[in-house]
Amino acid sequence: MSGLAAARELRAHGCTVTVLEGRKRTGGRVWTNHDLGFPIDMGANWIQGTDGNPLTQSADHSSVQVHQTDTESVRLWGPDGELVPDDDVEEAFEEFEDLAGALEEVAYELDSDETIAEHTVAILSRMLGEQVPDPVDGIVSRWASDPFAGGSYSFIPVGASPSDFDALAAPVGERLLFAGEATIKEYYATVHGAYLSGLREARRINRLTPR
Numbered sequence: 001m002s003g004l005a006a007a008r009e010l011r012a013h014g015c016t017v018t019v020l021e022g023r024k025r026t027g028g029r030v031w032t033n034h035d036l037g038f039p040i041d042m043g044a045n046w047i048q049g050t051d052g053n054p055l056t057q058s059a060d061h062s063s064v065q066v067h068q069t070d071t072e073s074v075r076l077w078g079p080d081g082e083l084v085p086d087d088d089v090e091e092a093f094e095e096f097e098d099l100a101g102a103l104e105e106v107a108y109e110l111d112s113d114e115t116i117a118e119h120t121v122a123i124l125s126r127m128l129g130e131q132v133p134d135p136v137d138g139i140v141s142r143w144a145s146d147p148f149a150g151g152s153y154s155f156i157p158v159g160a161s162p163s164d165f166d167a168l169a170a171p172v173g174e175r176l177l178f179a180g181e182a183t184i185k186e187y188y189a190t191v192h193g194a195y196l197s198g199l200r201e202a203r204r205i206n207r208l209t210p211r
């Protein structure tokens with residue numbers, strides 16, 4: 001997101017831009033996987049906060065359908081396409097959060113997709129109170145071991161501070177500039193943070209480049 005935002009902004013200002021992408025796909029940590037024949041978001045899928053968020057504006061200008069939730073609620077559609085009643089969702093979600101924590105603990109230690117699938121089925125069966133069928137297929141995201149991601153998104157661990165984001169954003173010699181969600185302390189860990197950091201660096205390049 002940050003790289004493409006920077007590229008687009010620079011092009012809009014008449015610069016010639018070359019984007020180098022390390023992976024065989026574009027999108028980075030915004031990735032809708034279609035391997036199973038239907039779309040699954042492996043990374044970001046939620047516009048975090050709508051007021052003043054530039055992504056809300058983009059969604060408004062595109063044909064993307066947007067549904068509003070808050071951090072405490074989710075919308076769930078059943079296989080028949082019917083909206084599941086809020087009370088049912090809430091009950092299942094509370095249990096899911098407990099069990100997802102348990103799954104996260106085991107997932108770190110497991111390296112085979114099959115074993116993770118077995119644990120997931122066991123947890124879902126516990127959560128739903130009945131044995132769920134074995135999955136016909138599955139995909140496992142591995143952002144932490146992905147060399148082009150190095151983890152899902154940045155956070156502030158013990159011993160770090162928000163100023164570390166500024167350090168990561170600092171240019172080197174007016175020649176080497178850095179964008180990305182981990183360079184913007186106000187909105188780190190988000191797509192709109194990545195987007196805004198790309199615009200920031202494009203504008204810095206514009207200021208630095210004599211015309």
Ligand SMILES: Cc1cc2nc3c(=O)[nH]c(=O)nc-3n(C[C@H](O)[C@H](O)[C@H](O)COP(=O)(O)OP(=O)(O)OC[C@H]3O[C@@H](n4cnc5c(N)ncnc54)[C@H](O)[C@@H]3O)c2cc1C
Binds near residue numbers: 023143194
């Ligand atoms: C599971 C998950 C869920 C998330 N959910 C949300 C959400 O709901 N809402 C939200 O706002 N945010 C969410 N995020 C965070 C959001 O996805 C990221 O903050 C944002 O996409 C990061 O954008 P970026 O441009 O900084 O980095 P990236 O999207 O990682 O882009 C970096 C690009 O550089 C490429 N690259 C890396 N190294 C090299 C190299 N050496 N050479 C060439 N190319 C290279 C990468 O392949 C990639 O295309 C989520 C992330 C994950 C993983």
